[in-house]
Each structure stands twice: as structure tokens, then as C-alpha cells.
Amino acid sequence: MTKEISGNQNRQLHENPPVTAGRKQYPAILILFFVFLGFVAFVFLTQHKETIKWIEDYDAGIRLAKQQNKPVLLAFYKANARFCEVVSQDVYTNPRFIKYVEENFVPIFIDVDKHPDIAKRYHVDYYPTHYIERPDTGELFGPILGPARPAVFIDRLDGLLKKMKSS
Numbered sequence: 001m002t003k004e005i006s007g008n009q010n011r012q013l014h015e016n017p018p019v020t021a022g023r024k025q026y027p028a029i030l031i032l033f034f035v036f037l038g039f040v041a042f043v044f045l046t047q048h049k050e051t052i053k054w055i056e057d058y059d060a061g062i063r064l065a066k067q068q069n070k071p072v073l074l075a076f077y078k079a080n081a082r083f084c085e086v087v088s089q090d091v092y093t094n095p096r097f098i099k100y101v102e103e104n105f106v107p108i109f110i111d112v113d114k115h116p117d118i119a120k121r122y123h124v125d126y127y128p129t130h131y132i133e134r135p136d137t138g139e140l141f142g143p144i145l146g147p148a149r150p151a152v153f154i155d156r157l158d159g160l161l162k163k164m165k166s167s
Helices: 007-015 019-047 058-068 082-090 095-104 116-121 150-166
Strands: 072-077 106-111 129-133 140-145
Touching (some): 058 106, 129 150, 140 150
Antiparallel strands (some): 072 129, 129 140
């Protein structure tokens, strides 16, 4: 026995489709929305990190340090060096580290590919290497070699800063 559908019932089916059809599409749209939201969050978090306001002109940085009576933080960096990338992403963008450096130093960034003469003058052959320097005497404290977590890096810099002030 087959049941025939009257014209009225057929019209109702077309005007009010079964609820299950919409349910199958809803999770797909929701999944696409969350994927898009995750992508936007990823781009925002990786592209909008604040970093230290580095001075890339060595001589200008030394002059500024003398004017401000602040020690210099020398950061020797080499492009494509694994640990330099780690420090750039994990340390130089850390808000506490940025604040500490900007309060205590004139930060000078030395790209050794562009300025090998400066790296040679400081006998730097490992990257990253950091020194603290007195701008008036050129006395060096350090080095700090390689990467470290921001808190550890601050402790190391603080130790060198105390050593410099006591000498």
C-alpha cells in the first residue's frame, strides 16, 4: 500500500522543509567561523608584537648614551641564526623585558652582516651576543651569549649592571 500525498500536504513540505536539513549545514558554518576566528587571532598575535626601540646606528647610539648618561646594551645579531630568531621572538617582544631595557639602557642593535667591523672590534663570533658598555670609557661587561627566558635574561643584565655600577 502506498500512501498518496495530497496537494496541501505536498505544498506544506516545500514551504516548511524538515528541520534536519538545516542542522546538517549549521555545524559546517560554525566550523568555518571558528577556523576563520583562529586564523585572525594567530595573525594578530604574531604580527602585532611590540619590540625594543633599537638604535641601529652605532655611533649615534653611543652619542645618545653619553647625553642620557646611560649604559649601552649592545646586541649582536646575525640573520638566519637560530638563537637570534628565538631571542627576537621570545625576549625582545616581552613587555617586562622591553620596559627593563628602555629604563636602564640605550639599546644598540648591530646586524653583523651589515657591520662585521663592529663585531670584529668586540671579538664577537657567536650569535646572539650581548654586552653592556659604559659609553664614556668603553668599558665592557659581559658577554651574555645565546638565548634565555626573559626573566633570566633580565637577571643576567641586572647582574652586569650592578657589577658596572660597583666598579
